[in-house]
Amino acid sequence: MKKVLKIAGYTLGAVVLLLAIGAGYVNFSPLPKYEVVVPDYPQFKPDSTMIAEGKRTFTLVCNNCHMAESGKLEGKFLPEIPEFFGKAWSANITSHPVYGSGRYSNAELANLLRTGIQKDGDFVPFMPQFKHMSDEDIRNIIAYLRSDAPELAPSDVAQPAVQPSFIGKLLCRTIMKPAPYPTSPISVPPAGDAVALGKYLVTAKLDCYGCHSPSFMEIDGDFPEKTPGYLSGGNELQDMEGQPIFSRNLTPDKETGLGNWTEEQFVKAVKTGIRPNGPALRFPMTPFTALTDEEAKAIWAYLQTVPAINHDVNKLEKKP
Ligand code: HEC
Ligand code: HEC
Known part of the structure; x- marks a missing residue:
């Protein structure tokens, strides 16, 4: 014995x-370094439509993380990232040739946005990978980043490097990995198909599903709709003061989701932050003001098609 x-x-x-x-x-x-395989990116001549549409997409998708208080795209501390994962500062992406995105070629920018691999081979943690975004949207964002918009005028501010926690580092070796660069063209959904447009916005362009599914740890980046508890909320983020705040259930469940909302209420909440049955939406759910009514309605149309999941997020809020 x-x-x-x-x-x-x-x-x-x-x-x-x-x-x-x-x-x-x-x-x-x-942290692991990755081989930088610069894709064969087609040359293009940015025109004013591309730049305007790129700016609108950037405002919807990237501004919250990259816009500094100075009104320039100099990067900043990101309070919404739970400390459990570490501390993160977004990067200076002004046109500065040393400190900003001026040191990237168009192909390197496309590679970073698609795969998450930076110019020097580092993986960019805490920034979504836009692997399903259309080629046109990626091109328009690049056109905008190359424009002479005042918020992109060169700035020599250098943000601190991201400081992942032990868990964050562990994730960088396991699930937070670069995505492969797409091998076939990705197009925007055909005009007139509201559900397809809504799905594209939720899963590929605006990343609603990342925050609005129960856990960042279980996101299925390849097949967003296969994410466990898809869009049923409960993901823990942090507000400006570092207090926990939980995303809401966006599925059509009548009891715990948006089942009793109208299209009009939804459009208003998403575009202005004012919701029908409670206080104004709090950070990090910043209103998507640059969204068109057509886009917001398309998201609503798509949300009617996802499976209703009974998941009471209010219970989490009351957790001590
Ligand atoms: C959730 C927050 C978040 C969002 C959304 C986001 N970023 Fe980032 N971004 C970051 C962080 C964090 C870094 C990395 C900082 C580091 O590695 O130190 C970064 C880095 C970058 C860099 C790399 C700069 C360099 O110096 O290597 C570029 C370019 C960039 N982002 C562009 C974009 C664009 C374009 C979008 C929208 C399509 C976007 N980001 C959306 C958080 C974000
Ligand atoms: C950065 C994470 C994040 C992203 C991205 C995000 N949300 Fe949210 N959302 C939240 C959080 C957190 C709340 C809860 C806010 C509160 O309770 O004040 C919320 C609340 C909401 C609500 C209110 C629901 C209710 O029951 O009151 C709606 C509607 C909503 N989000 C829709 C969307 C849509 C549509 C998108 C994509 C266009 C989106 N969200 C993207 C984090 C996010």
């Missing part, structure tokens, strides 16, 4: 030691 206990003790000791070495490795070794 004693011998068995002794062997069990040694085995446990060995396991603990191995775990400690593993944890030490994850914590102290640098």
Whole structure:
């Protein structure tokens, strides 16, 4: 008996030691670097329509993270990232040739937005990968980043590097990985198909589903609609003060989702932040003011088609 206990003790000791070495490795070794394969990106001449549409997309998708208080795209601290994952500052993406996106070629920018791999081979944690965004939208964003808009005028501000927590580092070695660069063209859905447009906006362009599914840890980036608890809310974010705030259930469930909302109420909430049955929407759910009515209605049309899930998010809010 004693011998068995002794062997069990040694085995446990060995396991603990191995775990400690593993944890030490994850914590102290640098994050993985990736090979930068610059895609063959077609040359194009930005025109005013591309720049205007690129700016609108940027305002909808990127501004919240990259716009500094100075009114320039110099980057800033991101309070909404839970400390559990670490601390993050977005990057200066003004046209500055050393500190901003001026040092990127168009192809390198497209590669970063699609795959998450930066020019120097680092993976960009805490920034969504836009792997399903249409080629046209990506091109328009690049056209805008190359424009002479005042918010993009060169700035030499350098933001601190992202500081992932132990969990964040562990994730960077497991699930937070670069996506492959698309091998076939990605087009915008055909005009007139509201449900298809809504799906495109929710899953590919505006990333509503990332925040509005129950956990960032379980996002299915390849097949967004297969994400467990798709769009049923409960994902924990942080407000401006670092307090937990949970995303809401957007499925058509009558009891816990948007089942009793009207299209009009939804459009108003998403575009202005004013909701029918409660206080104004709080950070990080910033109103999508640049969305057209047609787009907001398309999102609503699509949401009517997703499975209703009974998931009471209010319960989470009351957690101590
Ligand atoms: C959720 C927040 C978030 C969103 C949304 C976001 N970014 Fe970022 N972005 C970041 C963070 C964080 C970094 C990395 C900072 C670092 O690595 O230190 C970053 C880095 C970058 C860089 C790299 C700059 C460099 O110096 O290597 C570019 C370019 C960029 N973002 C462009 C965009 C564009 C364009 C969009 C919208 C399509 C966007 N980002 C959306 C958070 C975000
Ligand atoms: C950065 C994460 C994030 C993104 C991206 C996001 N949301 Fe939200 N959303 C939240 C949070 C958090 C709340 C809860 C806000 C509150 O309770 O004040 C919320 C609340 C809402 C509500 C209110 C629902 C209710 O029951 O009161 C609607 C509607 C909504 N979001 C729609 C959307 C749509 C549509 C998109 C994409 C266009 C989107 N959200 C993108 C985080 C996000």
